[in-house]
Each structure stands twice: as C-alpha cells, then as structure tokens.
Amino acid sequence: xxxxxxxxxxxxxxxxxxxxxxxxxxxxxxxxxxxxxxxxxxxxxxxxxxxxxxxxxxxxxxxxxxxxxxxxxxxxxxxxxxxxxxxxxxxxxxxxxxxxxxxxxxxxxxxxxxxxxxxxxxxxxxxxxxxxxxxxxxxxxxxxxxxxxxxxxxxxxxxxxxxxxxxxxxxxxxxxxxxxxxxxxxxxxxxxxxxxxxxxxxxxxxxxxxxxxxxxxxxxxxxxxxxxxxxxxxxxxxxxxxxxxxxxxxxxx
Amino acid sequence: xxxxxxxxxxxxxxxxxxxxxxxxxxxxxxxxxxxxxxxxxxxxxxxxxxxxxxxxxxxxxxxxxxxxxxxxxxxxxxxxxxxxxxxxxxxxxxxxxxxxxxxxxxxxxxxxxxxxxxxxxxxxxxxxxxxxxxxxxxxxxxxxxxxxxxxxxxxxxxxxxxxxxxxxxxxxxxxxxxxxxxxxxxxxxxxxxxxxxxxxxxxxxxxxxxxxxxxxxxxxxxxxxxxxxxxxxxxxxxxxxxxxxxxxxxxxxxxxxxxxxxxxxxxxxxxxxxxxxxxxxxxxxxxxxxxxxxxxxxxxxxxxxxxxxxxxxxxxxxxxxxxxxx
Numbered sequence: 001x002x003x004x005x006x007x008x009x010x011x012x013x014x015x016x017x018x019x020x021x022x023x024x025x026x027x028x029x030x031x032x033x034x035x036x037x038x039x040x041x042x043x044x045x046x047x048x049x050x051x052x053x054x055x056x057x058x059x060x061x062x063x064x065x066x067x068x069x070x071x072x073x074x075x076x077x078x079x080x081x082x083x084x085x086x087x088x089x090x091x092x093x094x095x096x097x098x099x100x101x102x103x104x105x106x107x108x109x110x111x112x113x114x115x116x117x118x119x120x121x122x123x124x125x126x127x128x129x130x131x132x133x134x135x136x137x138x139x140x141x142x143x144x145x146x147x148x149x150x151x152x153x154x155x156x157x158x159x160x161x162x163x164x165x166x167x168x169x170x171x172x173x174x175x176x177x178x179x180x181x182x183x184x185x186x187x188x189x190x191x192x193x194x195x196x197x198x199x200x201x202x203x204x205x206x207x208x209x210x211x212x213x214x215x216x217x218x219x220x221x222x223x224x225x226x227x228x229x230x231x232x233x234x235x236x237x238x239x240x241x242x243x244x245x246x247x248x249x250x251x252x253x
Numbered sequence: 254x255x256x257x258x259x260x261x262x263x264x265x266x267x268x269x270x271x272x273x274x275x276x277x278x279x280x281x282x283x284x285x286x287x288x289x290x291x292x293x294x295x296x297x298x299x300x301x302x303x304x305x306x307x308x309x310x311x312x313x314x315x316x317x318x319x320x321x322x323x324x325x326x327x328x329x330x331x332x333x334x335x336x337x338x339x340x341x342x343x344x345x346x347x348x349x350x351x352x353x354x355x356x357x358x359x360x361x362x363x364x365x366x367x368x369x370x371x372x373x374x375x376x377x378x379x380x381x382x383x384x385x386x387x388x389x390x391x392x393x394x395x396x397x398x399x400x401x402x403x404x405x406x407x408x409x410x411x412x413x414x415x416x417x418x419x420x421x422x423x424x425x426x427x428x429x430x431x432x433x434x435x436x437x438x439x440x441x442x443x444x445x446x447x448x449x450x451x452x453x454x455x456x457x458x459x460x461x462x463x464x465x466x467x468x469x470x471x472x473x474x475x476x477x478x479x480x481x482x483x484x485x486x487x488x489x490x491x492x493x494x495x496x497x498x499x500x501x502x503x504x505x506x507x508x509x510x511x512x513x514x515x516x517x518x519x520x521x522x523x524x525x526x527x528x529x530x531x532x533x534x535x536x537x538x539x540x541x542x543x544x545x546x547x548x549x550x551x552x553x554x555x556x557x558x559x560x561x562x563x564x565x566x567x568x569x570x571x572x573x574x575x576x577x578x579x
Contacts, residue, residue: 032345034325113420117383117411198413205386205412212317212387214344
C-alpha cells in the first residue's frame with residue numbers, strides 16, 4: 001500500500017487537486033466565465049471535436065518544432081565559434097545578450113509587420129525565444145573539457161576538428177541536453193506568443209478566440225493540451241538523451 | 254460685511270463631508286482612443302464629480318474582456334459591443350446588462366487604399382484581408398459577405414494583432430483591413446507616411462444594421478446601487494453632449510490623463526464616431542434607447558454569424574431601460 005502511494009504520489013496529488021477544483025466550483029457556484037469546473041472543460045473539449053483539436057495542435061507543433069530546429073541549427077555552430085575564437089566571442093556575446101534582454105513579446109508585432117503574417121514570423125519569434133540558453137549552455141559545455149586532455153590531443157598533433165568531435169563535444173553533451181530541455185519548453189511558449197500576435201489557427205490562437213467569444217472552458221482545455229504538449233516534448237528529449245548518450249547521464253554541476 | 258461666501262463655503266464643506274464621493278470603476282473595452290474621449294471629458298469637466306462619483310477608468314482588451322471584468326466584479330460599469338454581450342448570453346450568460354446605447358449603427362467597416370482595386374464590398378473576392386484576432390467584426394464578416402452574395406472562402410483572411418493592421422495596409426502586405434470606422438483618422442495618418450490614401454467601406458452600406466457599442470453595468474450594481482448607476486449615466490450623457498459640441502476640448506481632456514495621445518488624431522477619431530452616436534435612428538427613438546425591433550435585428554446578426562438557434566437568447570433580457578430617465 002505504502003509503496004503504491006509512493007509510486008503514484010504525483011498522480012494522486014493531481015487527482016486530488018482536480019477533485020477539489022470540481023467540488024469548489026460546484027459548492028461556491030463559481031461562474032463559468034471566471035473559472036470553469038474540470039467537467040465543463042472536458043465536455044467543451046469533446047464538443048469541439050478531435051479534427052479541430054488536431055488541426056490547432058498541428059499548427060502550434062509545426063511552429064514550435066520549426067523554431068526549435070532553427071534555434072539548434074543557429075545555436076550549436078555559434079557556440080562552437082564562440083569557444084574557438086575569443087574575437088568572435090567578444091564581438092557576438094554582447095549582441096546575444098541584447099537579443100535575450102529584448103522582450104520578444106513587445107517586438108513581435110514589429111516582426112509581423114516586417115515579415116508579413118505567414119508561418120515565417122511565427123518561426124522567427126519562436127527561434128528568438130528559444131535559442132539563447134542553447135548557445136550559452138553549449139559554449140559552457142565546450143569550454144568544460146579538461147585542459148589536460150586538450151593539451152594531450154595537441155601534443156599528439158590531433159587536427160582541430162578531432163579535438164572537437166572526440167573531446168570537447170562529448171564533454172558538452174550533458175550541457176547541450178540540459179539546454180535542449182529548457183529550449184523545448186521555451187519553443188512551445190514562443191509558438192503561443194507568436195500566435196497571440198498573428199495566427200488563424202493554433203492553440204494560442206484558440207485560447208484568444210475562445211476567451212473573446214466567452215467559450216472559457218475551451219480556452220482552459222487548450223491550455224491543458226499546451227501544458228501536456230510541453231511535458232511530452234520535454235520527456236522526449238530526456239528519453240533521447242538516455243538512448244543516445246547513456247554514458248553522459250551524470251548531470252553537469 | 255458679507256457673510257454669504259463664508260456661509261456658502263461652509264455649506265459646501267458640510268455637503269462634502271456628508272457625501273464623500275462614491276467610488277466607481279469604469280472598464281473601457283480598448284485602449285484610450287478618440288472614441289472614448291467623452292469618458293475623459295466627464296472626468297476632467299467634472300460631470301462625474303458633480304454627481305458625487307469618484308471614477309477610475311481602466312483600459313481593456315476587447316469587448317469580451319470588458320464584459321468579463323464587469324461581470325466578475327473587477328469593474329462596476331463598462332463599455333462593449335452589445336453583440337459580444339449577446340454571445341456571452343448564448344454561451345451561458347454573464348451578470349451584465351446593457352443600460353444605454355451609444356452606437357445605433359454598427360461601426361464595422363473595410364479599410365483599403367485606392368490602389369487595391371476594392372471600391373465596393375463585391376471587389377474583395379480573391380483579395381487578402383487582415384483583421385484583429387479578437388475583433389467582434391470577425392463573426393459578422395462571413396454573414397455580411399453571404400448576404401451580399403459573396404463567397405467568404407474566396408477571401409483570404411489573416412488574423413493579426415490589431416497594432417499591425419495599419420502598417421500592413423500601408424506596406425501593401427494586405428489589400429484591406431477590417432476596422433471600426435472610428436479609427437480611420439489614426440490609420441489615415443499611418444497611410445499618409447506611405448503616401449497612400451484611405452478608402453473606407455462601411456458595412457452599414459451593405460445591409461448591416463443594429464446596435465453596436467453600449468454602456469453596460471453589472472447586475473450587482475443595478476441591484477445594490479441603482480441610484481449610483483442613474484447618476485453615472487446622467488453624467489455620461491452630459492459628457493457625451495459636451496464632447497459632441499467640443500471634440501477638441503474632449504481630446505485635450507483625454508490627453509491630460511493619457512499624455513502619449515495625439516490631440517489632433519483623437520479629436521478626428523471622435524468626430525468620425527459622431528454619426529454613429531447621432532443619426533436618423535436616435536432622432537426617431539431618442540438617444541441611448543434600445544428600440545425592440547432593431548435590438549432583435551442585432552441578435553439576428555449574432556445568431557446567424559455564430560450559428561446559434563434564434564430562440565437561444567431573448568435580447569430583451571440583456572438590456573435594462575430603467576436608468577435612462579433624465
């Protein structure tokens with residue numbers, strides 16, 4: 001019994017919270033437009049129908065994953081460049097910090113005006129939100145390779161690229177995956193921010209649309225789906241890490 | 254020796270202490286633009302204070318947002334499109350009533366430029382039109398098109414943040430945008446920078462009729478402080494008449510509270526809303542009234558655009574006409 005409790009503690013806690021929420025809404029007769037009960041949220045989700053949900057989910061996932069891929073494609077070479085060249089590091093770092101310090105939400109409308117209202121601006125917004133931790137963490141990881149190993153490889157006349165592929169990159173793996181985990185949740189947030197500014201489908205758009213036409217339960221259902229989506233993607237990255245680099249699982253400190 | 258001024262001031266002081274100004278929160282449905290300048294005139298010209306009201310004005314994010322805040326008690330009174338209130342009623346209802354009509358004509362319109370080739374509504378087929386993500390116009394749009402024999406699927410509709418509409422039109426990224434006619438001056442000033450003119454195609458010319466923007470109050474206020482609401486509407490009416498007579502002064506009043514605003518644009522925006530506030534309908538029915546037939550027509554548009562059964566909402570239950578006594 002105790003071991004069961006231990007094993008399913010988080011699920012149980014979740015169920016208890018949902019039950020309290022449902023009971024609270026019924027006992028205090030909370031109006032639907034303030035906070036709908038879980039049952040109302042589920043009913044509204046079923047009413048909307050699976051095809052519509054899939055359509056919105058696909059739109060958001062497409063933007064999130066494209067933005068994520070673009071962030072990785074930009075961040076990894078950039079991180080290698082920064083660790084390789086002090087000059088590049090001095091030139092680029094201030095800019096990276098400036099981009100990171102800019103509230104993307106505030107400049108999102110400007111991005112939409114300059115790039116139009118297609119998928120492109122949404123992907124750009126997502127990339128901008130997701131890429132910074134990837135660069136910093138990867139650069140930190142690449143610099144974390146023990147100096148004596150680097151010395152050794154140089155004394156053996158190893159070419160530069162092998163220094164990276166065989167020493168620096170393996171040492172950076174835990175750092176990269178730590179950043180990949182953070183970045184995937186940021187990519188989902190980025191996709192939603194982008195949809196708030198310009199979209200005609202997607203879960204972020206659905207939340208705005210639902211609240212503006214008083215279908216608050218639908219908005220909550222979309223929110224729940226977004227959170228689940230984020231959690232699943234996070235779990236996927238963790239699983240990939242385990243599958244591909246089991247030797248690097250001791251997290252960096 | 255004349256004691257009159259002294260007595261008068263004593264009497265005023267006594268009145269003041271007996272009647273501490275009553276707090277009232279007014280929820281706007283959008284950012285403070287020219288169409289809202291009369292509310293600020295009420296504040297600055299002292300119409301609210303004269304009725305013993307201490308008014309706080311809050312900006313909002315659309316009619317639905319404003320109605321939700323009034324319904325949940327975050328604000329006492331507010332403004333919003335009555336069609337949004339009808340939608341809320343169809344979705345389960347909010348404890349809010351419309352207590353005074355402001356626009357007896359719908360403000361929805363199509364903004365375009367001379368080069369777009371759009372002269373009338375019929376020309377939008379095959380064109381790209383941008384609209385605000387959560388505009389009340391969006392659900393009406395396909396119904397207006399269909400009632401004019403245009404296939405809505407022939408128009409490419411983009412939903413974007415409202416702040417991007419005018420720049421996109423100026424840059425020629427879209428052929429037209431859907432806006433309330435009241436923001437025409439602001440859009441015009443953006444288009445001017447791109448060397449373009451603004452063409453406004455109001456939907457009222459294509460059969461759209463009904464009530465639009467209205468003053469609303471929470472059921473709680475109606476029940477618990479009816480006298481307060483009566484005084485607020487009286488002050489609001491005076492503020493409106495003042496703003497209609499002096500759009501520039503009302504614009505200056507708004508600017509004194511919202512320093513970022515541009516007086517010339519605000520005044521122009523309010524001027525462009527006057528035909529919605531005063532027209533043949535208000536001359537016939539009286540200002541602020543909800544005439545049952547036109548109210549039913551308004552619900553008819555909402556029901557058609559949102560696929561609600563016509564019997565789902567009784568529009569008469571959403572208005573309270575008892576506060577319009579002068």
